[in-house]
Amino acid sequence: MTGGTVTIPDISGLIIFTDLDGTLLDHQTYAYTEALPALARLRELQIPLVLASSKTAAEIIPLRRELGFAHCPAIVENGSGILEGDENATQSGDMYQSIRETLDALPPALRSQYQGFSDWSVEEVSRRTGLSLEQAALAKQRRFSEPGLxxxxxxxxxEFVAMLTKKGLSVLQGGRFMTLSFGANKAQRMIEIARRHALETGHRAFTVALGDAGNDVAMIEQADLGVIIPNPGHAGIPRLAREDSGHIIRAAQPGPRGWNETIMSLVHTAAK
Structure with missing residues (x-):
């Protein structure tokens, strides 16, 4: 089948990587109802769906189970960690305290201009994100990264970015928040998971990556086929070089509606 001018061989090696907020999940409501047909089709064809999000493992675990892809690994905290594909999966490593210490070592006048999740109460995280109090509490259970404003x-x-970069932190601006981490990004984790998938299945992995914001660009550009989901809630992703060759396409609709239409179209022809 084709996506743009890119040929997808068949479904045997197909693996989908998707951002959540503003992509699979509605930017305002976090609902994915409009994507249910495509999610069901992926499960039916046993095509792996790897969630790739700024969300924590505590947030991803129940959502991944609810979507029906608990067996698939997930990329958490913007690529700072991988949550393995298991109902009882855990993550190794904990860099959060080091991030906080590095942040708090900045000159007070500079430090005070950044507010992260650890500076906010559960109620404040809920207010700023639109999450329920229960979901906001899970969002504060961070291990690898610190999102904030x-x-x-x-x-x-x-100056803030330059000082943190010198100390080894990466600073990534997403659709809502500026995220600090010592870890890898979504693209690097996608490549790692795709290689593992190829070894496990014996098929070359064909990666499709969907996202809506700046923190998804590297993943979209590195995928065999990248899909930009429009998001009217922010400036979105500017035109990328690989769009000219058809290696990156744009969905016609925003959020889960565009996600559903794109996945259904890609999988329909690949499954023939």
């Missing part, structure tokens, strides 16, 4: 000027932001 920059409240200062552009010039101060450049």
């Amino acid at each position: 920059w409240l200062g000027t552009d010039n101060s932001r450049e």
